[in-house]
Amino acid sequence: MADVITYREAVAEGLAREMRRDPSVVCLGEDIGAAEGVFKTTVGLFKEFGPERVWDTPISEQAIVGAAMGAAMTGLRPVAEIMFSDFLACCWDYLANEIPKVRYMTGGQVTVPLVVRTANGGGLGFGAQHSQAVENWALAVPGLKIAAPSTPADVVGLLAAAVRSDDPVLFFEHKGLFASRGPAAPPDHLVPLGEATVARPGTDLTVVALASTVPVALAAAEALARDGIFAEVVDLRCLIPLDIRTVLESVGRTSRLLIVEENPYQGGWGGTVASLVADEGFELLDAPIRRVAAACVPLPFADPLEQRVMPTVDKVTAAVRGLAAY
Amino acid sequence: MSAELLDLYERMAVIRGTEKAAHDLFMAGLVKGTTHLAAGHEAVAVGASAALRPDDYVFATYRGHHHAIARGATPEECLAELMSRDTGVCRGKGGSMHLTKASASMLGSYAIVGAHLPMAAGAAWSAKLRGTGQVAVAFFGDGATNIGAFHEALNLAAVWRLPAVFVCENNLYMEYTPIGTVTAVPNPAADRAPAYGLPAEVIDGNDVLVVRDAVARAAQRARGGGGPTVIEARTYRHYGHSRTDPARYRPEGEVAEWLARDPLLVARKAVGDGAAVDAADRRAQATVRRAVEAARAAPPADPAQALTDVWADGGAAWRT
Known part of the structure; x- marks a missing residue:
């Protein structure tokens, strides 16, 4: 193989x-x-x-x-x-x-x-x-x-x-x-359900991502590192079970949290993550929790419109800069 | 006198008594929510059960007390479930509409109309792939024949030639509405079967032996690789659609005509031995009386149960 x-x-x-x-x-x-x-x-x-x-x-x-x-x-x-x-x-x-x-x-x-x-x-x-x-x-x-x-x-x-x-x-x-x-996955590879992973370590801010937003967050982190901002990217991998412990541990190191999700902001999974961190990690935070999510509209067809609605590297980069400077 | 028929009579009498008890317990404030009583439908459940193997799968609807009991759930554990007791067949987590006895291959009562027909197709698919010779039976009402899942299930079961039997309990009313006024064909299930290349028969659902024989033919066909059959059993509810429905929309003459063909009366006449039937009635009444007493005396549902059995490990944890 x-x-x-x-x-x-x-x-x-x-x-x-x-x-x-x-x-x-x-x-x-x-x-x-x-x-x-x-x-x-x-x-x-x-x-x-x-x-x-x-x-x-x-x-x-x-x-x-x-x-x-x-x-x-x-x-x-x-x-x-x-x-x-x-x-x-x-x-x-x-x-x-x-x-x-x-x-x-x-x-x-x-x-x-x-x-x-x-x-x-x-x-x-x-x-x-x-x-x-x-x-x-x-x-x-x-x-x-x-x-x-x-x-x-x-x-x-x-x-x-x-x-x-x-x-x-x-x-x-x-x-x-x-x-x-x-x-490629090694033989007998198994990733237990409900175990998030730190896809890129960092010190200044935690970016929680899932599926398509992981490469978006990693690209943003790479670009920001050149400017001296070091984002830690957590790949949730599963929503249920939700590995909020890994998120809280990361926020404990960085004190800032950005959530990047492709579903719409309204009712998006980031709301649940933000709620848990606000409830159980409030004293870890030095800044508000921010979310980059899809706009609350049906997903449009044309490229410029779709890009306007979905999370992008530029949107994540801007949000990270804003949070890092908070 | 046929000993088998007398036994089927007694089984139907136990269900009839349990349904009456459920009604009385509701009126006494001991059953909450709602109930959809199957009094009048007993011959469908008991007749079908008599034709099936113990390991054949049964899927039923929210009007499903008769199927749970016919397949082996006890009146006591069913009434306890209705009465929110810890000894309920679903430990108080299901209620009247979800009676289930998986250990007797009665795989559930489902309260979204038509949803269980694809499940029965899937259980039949599983039996076919595992080569067990089991069949899967879905019981459903006439109203379910107008929902998409009915049609998707019949088509899939037909093209995959699955060992499934689809038994419609046509009680002439879709909830409060005469089924004929909302359905394009006179026999809502049987008339749709040809569209899927399936054989169908319309039978007297109030004659337990007629039901037994029809289901036996269909099960034999299914086990022999002949694929699914649609059976439309014409029957009648003795109560309204649900607890709050007095069923005043039904013409008096129609009600009287069907009550005269009560499945218990039909079986009583067929047995022919009045004394033997009376004795069966007394045994059934005693069974139900003991069930009511035991259910009343049982402890209430345990609040700790509310947070169990979401997952296969028995727990409900959703996060670290």
């Missing part, structure tokens, strides 16, 4: 590793089999594992996720693909009302070990119904674990943890990162 792989290749690699390890892992989704996925994230799976393990479905998001739920309750570990995360709205009943609640409301009688994978986020000009960052939708629902990797190795490691989890995991793959490259 290559030393460097793309994020997109890592998805197929992570799935293949789990399918080789555990015969109860089955995949289902639109165009994932013979067509190998519209984003080419299931390349090779149908060829290696065949139609008994990789199932092409109709365009029926409720049937896809509902069937995954029924299969997960009865001995399989299904991995369902919802092509674009915007389409989660078509099967939201299962992700808001059924999957996260069935274990609880039956008094623990059943478990639902499934993964719903979906291509999330903007930056590619797909317009308002194929570009949203919707991780905050899921964060509003107790009972779902939420992973959103930023690197190819984390894709493999978090996918391993998600498939092996006895809890339902919503797995956000970022469309804007599919072509990005990074070191």
Whole structure:
């Protein structure tokens, strides 16, 4: 295997590793089999594992996720693909009302070990119904674990943890990162759910990021370092479980916090992070908590408009400068 | 006299008694929220159960007390659940609309209309892939046939040729509205089946033996690799849609006609031995009476349970 792989290749690699390890892992989704996925994230799976393990479905998001739920309750570990995360709205009943609640409301009688994978986020000009960052939708629902990797190795490691989890995991793959490259995951690589990582150490300010905003924050930190401002970048990797301890430890070192999120400011996950830090880390702070999030509008199509709405390196750089000078 | 039929009668009588107890306990202020009683639907649950293997999967709706009991939940643990007791079948975390007995392969009662049909397809898919010979049965109301999940599930189950049985309890009313006034075809489930290439039959849902035989045929077909079947069992609610509905919208003649075809009366006549049926009634009443007493005496739900069983490890931790 290559030393460097793309994020997109890592998805197929992570799935293949789990399918080789555990015969109860089955995949289902639109165009994932013979067509190998519209984003080419299931390349090779149908060829290696065949139609008994990789199932092409109709365009029926409720049937896809509902069937995954029924299969997960009865001995399989299904991995369902919802092509674009915007389409989660078509099967939201299962992700808001059924999957996260069935274990609880039956008094623990059943478990639902499934993964719903979906291509999330903007930056590619797909317009308002194929570009949203919707991780905050899921964060509003107790009972779902939420992973959103930023690197190819984390894709493999978090996918391993998600498939092996006895809890339902919503797995956000970022469309804007599919072509990005990074070191390949070592054999048996596993990143536990709920462990953030310091992607770049720094002393002056903590930047908390997730998925697509990690490379944005890293690029901003690199540029700022030339001016003597040293930002520490924390990659949350998961929203649930939320590793707020790693965030608080970082803020303890830097005393300043900027949160960079692709979902809209209104209802965005940064609000939860800010709330916890304000509540439990108030005395650590020397400045207000700031958030760079998407503008509270539908995501527009044209590049200049999309850039105006989404977090960018320039916006993060400006926000860091403002906070560092506070 | 058929011993099996007498046994099915007694099972239906236990459900009928439990539903009446649920109603009375509600009126006494001991059940909160709401209930959707299945009195009148007993033959569907008991007849189907008689045709299924113990490990066949069953998915039901918020009107699901009869299915939970037919599959093995006790009246006591169901009534305790309704009464917010710690001994409830879901430990007080589900309530009337979510009775579940997973150890008896009764995998839940779901309160979002139609949502469980894709789940049943998924359980059937799982059984097929694991090669267990199990079938999965979804019971649903006539109202569910107009929601998307019904159609997505039938199509998927058909194209994947899954061992699933879709049983519609057509009680003629979608909540408060006659189903015929909001549905383009006269038989809301059965008439849709041909669109998915599926066989369907409309049956008398108040005759427990008719239901048993229809479900047995469908299950046999499913186990043999023949794919899913749609069964539309015509039946009738004895109570309104939910606790607050007196069901005054139903014509008197219609109610009288259906009460005359009460599934317990139908079975009583078929048994033919009045003394034996009376004895079964007395046993059922005693079972329900003991269940009510035990549920009343049980401790209330434990507040500590509120923060358990979100996750498979038994806990509810969402952050470090």
